[in-house]
Amino acid sequence: MNSPVGEKKRNGSLLHPYTNPVRQQQTGTTLTAKGDGVHVLDGDGKRHLDGMSGLWCASLGYSEPRLVEAARRQMELLPYHQTFDARATAPALELAERLVGLTSEFEFDKVLFANSGSEANDQAAKLIWFYFNAIGKPRKKKLIARTRAYHGVTVMSASLTGLALNHNDFDLPIDRVLHTDCPSYYHYGKPGESESDFVSRIIGNLEALIEREGADTIAAFFAEPIQGAGGVLMPAQGYFERLQEVLTRHGILLVADEVITGFGRTGQMFGSQTLGIKPDIMNIAKAMSSAYLPISATLLSKEISDAIVEGSNRQGMFGHGVTYSGHPVCAAVAIEVLNIMQERDLVGHVREMSPLFLSRLKRMEEHPLVAQSRGVGLLGALEILKDKSRRVSFALTDGIGLVLKQAALDEGLIIRPLLDCVAICPPLVVTPSQIDELFDKLGRALDVTLRTAQSRGLM
Numbered sequence: 001m002n003s004p005v006g007e008k009k010r011n012g013s014l015l016h017p018y019t020n021p022v023r024q025q026q027t028g029t030t031l032t033a034k035g036d037g038v039h040v041l042d043g044d045g046k047r048h049l050d051g052m053s054g055l056w057c058a059s060l061g062y063s064e065p066r067l068v069e070a071a072r073r074q075m076e077l078l079p080y081h082q083t084f085d086a087r088a089t090a091p092a093l094e095l096a097e098r099l100v101g102l103t104s105e106f107e108f109d110k111v112l113f114a115n116s117g118s119e120a121n122d123q124a125a126k127l128i129w130f131y132f133n134a135i136g137k138p139r140k141k142k143l144i145a146r147t148r149a150y151h152g153v154t155v156m157s158a159s160l161t162g163l164a165l166n167h168n169d170f171d172l173p174i175d176r177v178l179h180t181d182c183p184s185y186y187h188y189g190k191p192g193e194s195e196s197d198f199v200s201r202i203i204g205n206l207e208a209l210i211e212r213e214g215a216d217t218i219a220a221f222f223a224e225p226i227q228g229a230g231g232v233l234m235p236a237q238g239y240f241e242r243l244q245e246v247l248t249r250h251g252i253l254l255v256a257d258e259v260i261t262g263f264g265r266t267g268q269m270f271g272s273q274t275l276g277i278k279p280d281i282m283n284i285a286k287a288m289s290s291a292y293l294p295i296s297a298t299l300l301s302k303e304i305s306d307a308i309v310e311g312s313n314r315q316g317m318f319g320h321g322v323t324y325s326g327h328p329v330c331a332a333v334a335i336e337v338l339n340i341m342q343e344r345d346l347v348g349h350v351r352e353m354s355p356l357f358l359s360r361l362k363r364m365e366e367h368p369l370v371a372q373s374r375g376v377g378l379l380g381a382l383e384i385l386k387d388k389s390r391r392v393s394f395a396l397t398d399g400i401g402l403v404l405k406q407a408a409l410d411e412g413l414i415i416r417p418l419l420d421c422v423a424i425c426p427p428l429v430v431t432p433s434q435i436d437e438l439f440d441k442l443g444r445a446l447d448v449t450l451r452t453a454q455s456r457g458l459m
């Protein structure tokens, strides 16, 4: 292994995304040196179970030889060519057909490739504007997203994101983006309010927003089936049904951001199936290539793609595209992911593993720090509170998320603290004994965190 071992790099040239850069200079950078199934090894050779699949993406784990072989084969044959100018490579063509086939119940007609989840949401917004111009409704331009949504970090996708950290000092969100309620009943239900009353209240707020702004100015609503980076927030029962009724009534398109929930995570191929959503546009990325190479896509309904075809013809051509749209090596890997998922019935495997995963998650509620568990398929979170009976959070400055993260690392487990919760999203290929390993380690890490919180006088 040719990796630097031991000494942590403290002040290198890399600006770490989503890191406190001052703290990083004190604590150093942890090297990820090697992958092995659902585990990664750090620079000292210490093994960690990756309870987050990287960033919710390495669904087949880190050593799937067929993906390496698919990339190698395509690299040798043709490492790159473009999809502009009526050209394409065989993997780009095949992947587009496969994705439309895979989502047949949603009746998508065309696929536009990009490189990341952020870009997929960004291009979806542009396509929506283009669509409404093409059909002669140029006033319909505003986009609605939810608080605690995560849609990415480009100017548009960060604007759609509903987290202050992504807006503050970046001069975002841009005009045309509006935010409405997060549909987590656990977090935003009022005392004494039933779940269905909560849904009625937030849908009422949305209707009031639409009324205020004018339905003729609102183009689309962006939604993750389950809000991921905002805290793995499950929508209240009946939310999407009520939401879709309102959107349809006002001629507002629904965009499903399936960047985390796509490709089996929730126990069905797409989160929209699990949640009963019928989107006009779907954005996918991450597990689409099991993260082995960057690729994302936007899938469009026939109505939208027809209008884009006609509108582009009027202009002379479709004026959009990135250099690596449908990159053949990335597409070849994504095709092989679909082959593997099908041959091994990986979605069935998720459904088989899910009861153990969810029951171990639920048992964590016995821990004094765990106020709630929530999850579906192989996606979960624990709400970590200072006082669970009175629902009191730790302050960010208490640094409890960092203590838990480090205690888990000491145990050989990677998890992700997010606001008041810790997210858990293991590779889909995880086995029962690895699920047990994950929760045994997490339990011990929570015990260390509790002792630290007590010794610091925080509880």
Ligand code: PMP
Binding pocket: 055, 056, 115, 116, 117, 118, 119, 121, 150, 151, 152, 153, 224, 228, 229, 257, 258, 259, 260, 285, 286
């Ligand atoms: N949408 C969702 C739901 C996501 O979770 C993410 C990334 N976590 C993105 C979009 C952005 O994807 P990327 O980081 O690939 O730009």
